[in-house]
Amino acid sequence: MFFGAVQLGLMAACVVLFVPMGMAGWHLSRNKVLFFSGALFISLAVCIHLIPYFPSFFPQSPSVLFQQDLSNSCISLLNDVVFQPNSDGFNWNWGNKSRSLDCDFQKLGRVDVSDLLNGSWVVVAGDSQARLFVVALLELVLGEDEMEAIHGDLFKRHSDYGITVGGIGLRVDFIWAPYATNLTEVVTGFKRNGTYPDVLVMGSGLWHMLHFTNYSDYGASLRLLRDSLFLSLPVTRKFDAGFDSSRVLHMFWLGMPTLINELLNTEEKRVKMTREMCDAYDQELYESKILRRDGGSLLLLDVETLSGRCGADCSLDGMHYSDVVYEASVHVMLNALLIESRQRL
Ligand SMILES: *[C@@H]1O[C@H](CO)[C@@H](O)[C@H](O)[C@H]1NC(C)=O
Ligand SMILES: *[C@@H]1O[C@H](CO)[C@@H](O)[C@H](O)[C@H]1NC(C)=O
Ligand SMILES: *[C@@H]1O[C@H](CO)[C@@H](O)[C@H](O)[C@H]1NC(C)=O
Ligand SMILES: *[C@@H]1O[C@H](CO)[C@@H](O)[C@H](O)[C@H]1NC(C)=O
Ligand SMILES: *[C@@H]1O[C@H](CO)[C@@H](O)[C@H](O)[C@H]1NC(C)=O
Numbered sequence: 130m131f132f133g134a135v136q137l138g139l140m141a142a143c144v145v146l147f148v149p150m151g152m153a154g155w156h157l158s159r160n161k162v163l164f165f166s167g168a169l170f171i172s173l174a175v176c177i178h179l180i181p182y183f184p185s186f187f188p189q190s191p192s193v194l195f196q197q198d199l200s201n202s203c204i205s206l207l208n209d210v211v212f213q214p215n216s217d218g219f220n221w222n223w224g225n226k227s228r229s230l231d232c233d234f235q236k237l238g239r240v241d242v243s244d245l246l247n248g249s250w251v252v253v254a255g256d257s258q259a260r261l262f263v264v265a266l267l268e269l270v271l272g273e274d275e276m277e278a279i280h281g282d283l284f285k286r287h288s289d290y291g292i293t294v295g296g297i298g299l300r301v302d303f304i305w306a307p308y309a310t311n312l313t314e315v316v317t318g319f320k321r322n323g324t325y326p327d328v329l330v331m332g333s334g335l336w337h338m339l340h341f342t343n344y345s346d347y348g349a350s351l352r353l354l355r356d357s358l359f360l361s362l363p364v365t366r367k368f369d370a371g372f373d374s375s376r377v378l379h380m381f382w383l384g385m386p387t388l389i390n391e392l393l394n395t396e397e398k399r400v401k402m403t404r405e406m407c408d409a410y411d412q413e414l415y416e417s418k419i420l421r422r423d424g425g426s427l428l429l430l431d432v433e434t435l436s437g438r439c440g441a442d443c444s445l446d447g448m449h450y451s452d453v454v455y456e457a458s459v460h461v462m463l464n465a466l467l468i469e470s471r472q473r474l
Pocket of ligand 2: 247
């Protein structure tokens with residue numbers, strides 16, 4: 130919108146300047162030129178000020194909510210989830226401190242989720258954690274039989290997966306993108322295609338840690354991703370003129386899980402993916418300022434905290450966790466969407 134307005138302004142200035150000059154060339158009197166010039170100036174000014182109220186004439190990219198909305202502390206309490214062992218695994222719920230109770234977080238059922246995501250396009254890009262996140266999301270909107278039917282395709286190693294959930298017109302795409310550089314390609318791809326999802330969930334780090342084990346390089350790739358978000362997705366602040374609330378792109382960062390070194394299933398992983406390395410990668414994420422809490426545009430789905438709270442008994446291989454962790458992360462995302470859509474009403 131910002132660039133659009135600047136270009137329109139320049140164009141208007143040219144028209145105001147050159148049309149009367151052209152007319153003067155056709156031997157109009159000076160008074161007439163002044164009159165035309167004034168009339169043109171006024172009508173262009175009126176048009177430009179009306180444009181924000183008729184955004185549909187000027188198709189634009191979606192707006193991106195930017196910066197933590199500090200007035201909504203509930204957003205910052207979303208990841209405060211606790212787990213309790215039960216007979217067949219774990220239960221989860223939001224912590225029962227009074228502060229998060231006030232926020233009225235809800236575990237959404239199939240009907241609520243269908244309502245919330247009706248007609249939406251959700252893209253989840255990342256590694257195997259992201260795939261497990263997609264599974265947890267689809268389990269909320271599909272029946273058991275349908276889940277079973279797609280299981281094979283969904284779990285094809287290192288491949289993309291997409292499904293349209295009939296009835297509610299929900300499109301879910303999983304894009305295999307194990308490195309931050311792959312995520313950057315996904316983001317620039319949206320710009321190239323001129324199509325943007327409604328919800329974008331991204332995450333990466335584990336592959337980089339295992340195959341490059343170089344936190345500063347990881348940080349550099351995150352900064353490139355942040356730059357590509359800036360360039361590809363025009364950022365509008367909520368109270369800017371022209372903020373079109375029906376086209377908000379909600380973006381989330383799917384954090385890395387807590388790694389439990391002694392449970393990792395290869396020697397290489399145990400050597401490279403240490404506590405210290407995880408801390409260094411976390412620090413790079415912070416310094417990249419890609420997250421909303423640090424001034425960026427992605428809201429953190431804090432899988433590290435969630436998985437850490439669920440604990441070692443909840444982990445399969447020190448890296449992937451029981452479904453319940455991804456189910457909780459999906460509900461964190463859905464509640465964030467609920468809060469943000471309520472704010473728009
Ligand atoms: C709140 O949490 C505490 C400790 O986790 C627990 O003992 C208590 O039963 C919980 N209360 C409710 C109302 O869930
Ligand atoms: C989805 O939205 C469409 C159009 O807005 C509406 O007709 C339909 O009933 C909605 N479906 C659900 C399940 O909410
Ligand atoms: C992801 O990026 C890596 C390194 O930049 C590249 O080798 C690989 O082909 C990419 N994978 C996909 C699926 O784009
Ligand atoms: C862009 O469009 C191409 C061709 O339709 C498609 O294969 C690709 O997945 C799209 N990319 C994104 C990021 O939507
Ligand atoms: C880590 O990555 C940085 C930036 O890409 C590079 O300059 C540096 O040489 C790498 N360090 C090692 C030990 O590979």
